[in-house]
Amino acid sequence: MSATDILGFQHRLLSWAETQGRHDLPWQLNPTPYSVLVSEIMLQQTQVATVIPYFERWMTSFPTIDALAAAEEDHIMAHWQGLGYYSRARNLHKAARYVVEQCDGEFPSDLKGLECIPGVGRYTAGAVMSFAFDRYGPIVDGNVKRLFCRLFAIEGQLASSTVSKRLWSLAEQLTPATDQPLSNRRFAQSLLDMGATLCKPKSPDCTICPLANQCQALASNRVSELPTPKPKKTLPVKTAIFDWHLVDQEIFLVKRPADGIWGGLWCLPEYQQPLDQVAETKAIGRFRHTFSHYKLAAEVINMAQHRSEHQSGKWFALDTLATIGLPKPIKSFIEKHTAKAAD
DNA sequence: TACCCGTGGGG
DNA sequence: TCCCCAAGGGT
Numbered sequence: 277m278s279a280t281d282i283l284g285f286q287h288r289l290l291s292w293a294e295t296q297g298r299h300d301l302p303w304q305l306n307p308t309p310y311s312v313l314v315s316e317i318m319l320q321q322t323q324v325a326t327v328i329p330y331f332e333r334w335m336t337s338f339p340t341i342d343a344l345a346a347a348e349e350d351h352i353m354a355h356w357q358g359l360g361y362y363s364r365a366r367n368l369h370k371a372a373r374y375v376v377e378q379c380d381g382e383f384p385s386d387l388k389g390l391e392c393i394p395g396v397g398r399y400t401a402g403a404v405m406s407f408a409f410d411r412y413g414p415i416v417d418g419n420v421k422r423l424f425c426r427l428f429a430i431e432g433q434l435a436s437s438t439v440s441k442r443l444w445s446l447a448e449q450l451t452p453a454t455d456q457p458l459s460n461r462r463f464a465q466s467l468l469d470m471g472a473t474l475c476k477p478k479s480p481d482c483t484i485c486p487l488a489n490q491c492q493a494l495a496s497n498r499v500s501e502l503p504t505p506k507p508k509k510t511l512p513v514k515t516a517i518f519d520w521h522l523v524d525q526e527i528f529l530v531k532r533p534a535d536g537i538w539g540g541l542w543c544l545p546e547y548q549q550p551l552d553q554v555a556e557t558k559a560i561g562r563f564r565h566t567f568s569h570y571k572l573a574a575e576v577i578n579m580a581q582h583r584s585e586h587q588s589g590k591w592f593a594l595d596t597l598a599t600i601g602l603p604k605p606i607k608s609f610i611e612k613h614t615a616k617a618a619d
Numbered sequence: 620t621a622c623c624c625g626t627g628g629g630g
Numbered sequence: 631t632c633c634c635c636a637a638g639g640g641t
Binding site: 321322323325326358359360361362363364435436437478479536537538539565566567568569603604605 | 620621622623624625626627628629630
Binding site for chain 1: 633634635636637638639640
């Protein structure tokens with residue numbers, strides 16, 4: 277694109293966002309590097325409406341990066357419970373300690389420095405640059421990918437290195453330099469707003485799009501075909517057995533290791549063995565759950581002799597479960613099977 | 620590169 | 631019900 281085309285793009289985009297963009301999201305109110313980081317991590321692969329109440333609670337409980345760095349992991353996980361992708365919460369804790377201990381409490385204000393923070397990749401580094409510092413920080417997220425793939429009629433898998441390089445290259449070119457009159461913060465927000473509310477995955481509003489004139493997908497009637505959809509795969513089904521011990525309104529839970537699914541959360545003890553190899557069991561119930569990459573068919577039983585094998589386990593009073601993090605399906609199962617006690 | 624990592628909204 | 635996919639990062 278010529279320099280004139282780039283300026284035209286930037287001005288049409290920002291002028292549209294001035295009236296049609298989002299200006300009242302909680303993390304737009306008084307952005308600091310810390311609040312921007314928290315919101316960006318929460319927003320990874322998670323919808324805005326879902327994040328808002330989590331963000332509000334988080335900033336109330338952990339208002340500063342020092343408060344977060346000093347917090348207990350269980351307290352942190354309790355605040356993340358239900359958001360999913362729990363490594364984000366653990367990384368955010370690491371990030372706080374990193375900035376406090378390695379950076380003297382001061383956020384790096386350049387892309388390279390930001391990408392050294394645990395859980396911060398190229399997108400998030402650009403977002404912090406733009407939103408927190410109002411400086412040059414190109415961003416390529418799902419919204420930008422969709423918008424650019426249509427504007428420039430880019431075909432091919434989004435995950436491929438060629439498409440990825442092309443998208444980042446475009447973002448670097450189209451993002452205004454730090455010292456230009458255009459605000460980097462407003463530019464980044466406008467890109468996201470355009471992708472999220474106008475250039476939507478399904479039924480985009482091309483008739484009122486200020487960029488329709490230069491949209492190559494629209495010109496060639498390929499808007500619905502771009503970006504190129506991912507090849508779909510059928511999810512494998514895994515089975516799991518969970519052990520149920522409920523005595524005097526207390527339940528026995530085990531803290532899951534950090535690396536696997538539901539890392540860092542408290543859960544019913546899990547067993548992989550076939551059920552018929554376990555003696556003296558009582559059926560409690562079953563549930564199904566779909567993850568991003570597999571389906572889980574779970575059975576919950578009571579195995580009297582197995583509880584003592586879990587040194588890491590602890591008993592929790594049912595009315596204290598809100599103070600720790602539990603996997604959503606486990607929490608739902610416990611609530612369902614202890615509901616009668618509340619009446 | 621492709622897989623792992625959650626949950627919920629909306630068509 | 632099924633499917634896509636959401637302000638991605640780590641490995």
